[in-house]
Amino acid sequence: MKTTIKSALITTAVSSILAIGAAQASDSARHEADSISNAKVSLTEAIRTAEKQGNGHAISAEYEFKGGNPAYYEVKVLSSDGQKLTKYELSPTTGKVKNASDEKIEKLFTRLRPNAIENAPTSLTRAITTAEARAGGKAVDAEVDRDGDQVQYTIKVVKIDGDSEKVKVNGADGKVASAK
Secondary structure, rough: HHHHHHHHHHHHHHHHHHHHHHHHHHHHHHHHHHOOOHHHOOOOHHHHHHHHHOOEEEHHHHHHHEOOOOOEEEEEEEEOOOEEEEEEEOOOOOOOEEEEEOOOHHHHHOOOOHHHHHHOOOOOHHHHHHHHHOOEOOOOEEEEEEEEEEEEEEEEEOOOOOOEEEEEOHHHOOOOEEEE
């Protein structure tokens, strides 16, 4: 009898902890969704600004939302000659570059060749627009990767209720490859 009561108490305690954790995660996701909805500059606009400044193509972009700190966009741009990778931090309020720093590019080239990004018929910004339309929200994270020898984009879209969806878009034709 004591074991059964003890088991029931432990089960109840664990369930309560999990429910609180899920509620906090859900509140955080809704807060992030609310924050990105109120941004005056979109992720695609931030990418265009960084690409212009870096004279190249964006290979990743995300909305950095960390509790207590002002949110910002982080965009990594590979120069047109493929020799330089620069990380830009941009204000979601003004769209202006707040910081720029050089990044190492060796890891990138094990995944993708620079000319593959430049020659892909679909740009990262177009893939984001496709993903946002498909999922019905705002993009908060986007990356260039490969699928075989083709460029593929993975975009995380957050909806106003805090739910999110990962959408993969083919670089060759701009169509949605998968969404979950």
